[in-house]
Amino acid sequence: MNSNLSILDYNLGNIHSITNAAKTVGFTPKVVKTADEVLSSDKLILPGVGGFKDAMNKLNEDGLSQSLKEYVSSGKPILGICLGMQLLFEESEEHGNHTGLGLVKGKVKHFPSVDGYKIPQIQWNQVKANPQAKLLAGISEIEHFYFLHSYYIDCEEPNGIVSTSRYCGMEYCSAVEFGNVLGTQFHPEKSGDKGLKVLENFYKFGE
């Protein structure tokens, strides 16, 4: 099995945690920074903590947006985590309207303000997983994962939604799987054994 994994470092977020977690499930992770490195990757994780606009600016400046699109059209797997998952979508309303990578149809929106719910959501929330999803294989239908975010994805392609969660009185998309384009709103690298299981599924993905 090819254990190569590229983790894109675009100066946003904690690369350390995801690198350690990837090693634990069998990957040989490499932190990459350039468009060429993205294109020559076998498997890719797009992490991210921080703002949508800053992230897209950085990806556009360094030619990474284009290389990510080319990488995905070659059919190789990508896993976006948290902000990294949101970047896969068309646009975000975080501090104005900003265009995303547009690999999946949908928009990133702010959680509505509802009494008793704090924003950002910082908690282990339940994930209602589709047992058919490759990314969520072996995850029981209701499992807790660690979330940390203020914006959620309004996904326009329901077929690819493989898990949902509830916050602010609404149900939202917490993981997607569109062919080779995968994403989790939660942090698998911070969700204990179950999170490692999701990363292990990504390790086995496509084999």
Added chain:
Amino acid sequence: MKTKRIIARLDVKNETLVKGVHLEGLRVLGFPSAFAEHYYSEGVDELLYMDVVASLYGRNGLIDLVKRTAKNIFIPLTVGGGIRNEADVTALLNSGADKVCINTAAVKDPSLIKRLSDKFGASTIVVAIECIKDTDQSYKVYIDNAREYTGLEAISWAKQVAELGAGEIVVTCVDPEGTGKGLDNELVDKIASAVSIPVIAHGGVGKPEHVADLFEQTCADACAIASMFHYDAIHKVEFDGEGVHGNTNFLNSKATKKNLTPCSIPELKQHLHRKNIIVR
């Protein structure tokens, strides 16, 4: 769906796990990484490392510990103690911390909160507030592990902290801290209702009922617990006293502690489940 978080707090001095009373009078309990691994295996939701002497001596000795912890523990890790500037935060995040916790430096220069929040994201910045009830019944803010009085009023400082862009607040109830007498729920609720960001309550948990009371009587989002877990773990974590500096008399005696019902993480979570409080 709102799940309450149970956080194990580990006070660290010279790379040793310690625990005091009112944040003072520290006893050596063992190696923090061994306790952290034990809590992770028991299903704790987060870890909080506090270098309890760092702000006093103006240094930061947690980096190696954080690196070791991040290698095999896959839950959120917050690190605090002695953080003064952007460079300190960068160093901790690059070592594997997910969030950093600031107190003294934030009081001395509140604009630091905004600068750190802008640079690293609000969700990375936790502000600790050490509170003591004044003779006029108002709560006042202390720094340097409650050694120094600031004159700041706690609720308005909490609001300011939230406005400046902090992602979370840790409220330490200094009066009951380390005594096992229970949290100051009045204080926690005042702060948790005054801000729209998550609030972690800390200081005084001595038995599982105290945690249930906290979540039933306040809108706190999480509870950070030290003694109650440590005095349970102390019998389960291997420790031979080698290479440890500090007061180990207590440790060697394997004594128990007054006002404290040692409790494991699964035992606490079962107790909360029975009370219909949602935890992982």
